[in-house]
Amino acid sequence: MNVETLSVLLRPRSLKDRIADAAVLILDVDGTLAETEGIHRRAFNAAFIEAGFDWYWDQRTYKKLLRTTGGKERIQAFGRTRYPGICLSDSEVAKLHRTKTRHYGRLIAQHTCRLRPGVAALIRNSRARGQTLAIATTTTYSNIDELLSVALEANWCDLFATVVAGDDVARKKPAPDVYLEVLARLGYGASECLAIEDSANGLKAASSAGIPVLISRSEYFRDDDFSGALAVVDDLTELG
Numbered sequence: 223m224n225v226e227t228l229s230v231l232l233r234p235r236s237l238k239d240r241i242a243d244a245a246v247l248i249l250d251v252d253g254t255l256a257e258t259e260g261i262h263r264r265a266f267n268a269a270f271i272e273a274g275f276d277w278y279w280d281q282r283t284y285k286k287l288l289r290t291t292g293g294k295e296r297i298q299a300f301g302r303t304r305y306p307g308i309c310l311s312d313s314e315v316a317k318l319h320r321t322k323t324r325h326y327g328r329l330i331a332q333h334t335c336r337l338r339p340g341v342a343a344l345i346r347n348s349r350a351r352g353q354t355l356a357i358a359t360t361t362t363y364s365n366i367d368e369l370l371s372v373a374l375e376a377n378w379c380d381l382f383a384t385v386v387a388g389d390d391v392a393r394k395k396p397a398p399d400v401y402l403e404v405l406a407r408l409g410y411g412a413s414e415c416l417a418i419e420d421s422a423n424g425l426k427a428a429s430s431a432g433i434p435v436l437i438s439r440s441e442y443f444r445d446d447d448f449s450g451a452l453a454v455v456d457d458l459t460e461l462g
């Protein structure tokens with residue numbers, strides 16, 4: 223059975239019930255809560271200029287690079303492929319990534335990146351229902367803070383029972399580590415939770431932890447293979 227068939231079988235009303243019935247909603251950040259990938263790309267390019275690199279990631283290149291999760295890992299992957307003779311040390315990569323993170327914060331503050339449709343209502347309504355909310359992402363805590371303190375609210379952290387970021391675990395998505403860490407911290411079983419993701423890597427990570435996944439298609443990953451997802455929607459409007 224393919225994903226489209228599943229989407230048809232799981233009609234909007236039952237999908238809304240399915241979301242409301244979960245004890246815990248575990249949210250991905252980039253692409254799921256907000257379309258941040260374009261801003262990440264611009265921040266990487268700004269960091270390359272500042273560091274004196276002649277690297278430039280256009281949209282097409284970045285889309286391919288997103289198959290590698292984690293900013294530092296993405297820098298290494300690009301360097302290895304494009305410039306095989308050059309090997310950046312871990313400290314060089316870390317420095318470049320810190321510069322990128324600074325530019326990301328600046329760009330987020332300038333552009334006031336908004337939450338995707340339906341996200342604010344979902345968070346508000348799930349809190350009113352007494353559901354537990356958590357974040358499972360491969361991005362850094364500082365990137366989440368930059369985004370959500372602007373797009374959601376200054377005390378965004380109070381809305382979530384736990385936040386597991388990329389640097390909290392050994393392996394980033396598609397490994398299940400961030401999701402397993404959320405389950406361990408909260409003490410819930412995988413089947414009591416529902417993950418909301420936008421990419422095949424995210425789907426794989428949550429599924430490997432045994433957690434059902436709702437996909438909210440995003441700009442950069444809309445053509446991914448979402449086989450195995452509970453449902454696939456274009457956004458979260460009217461699902462909260």
Ligand SMILES: [Mg+2]
Pocket residue numbers: 250251252253254419420421424
């Ligand atoms: Mg994502």
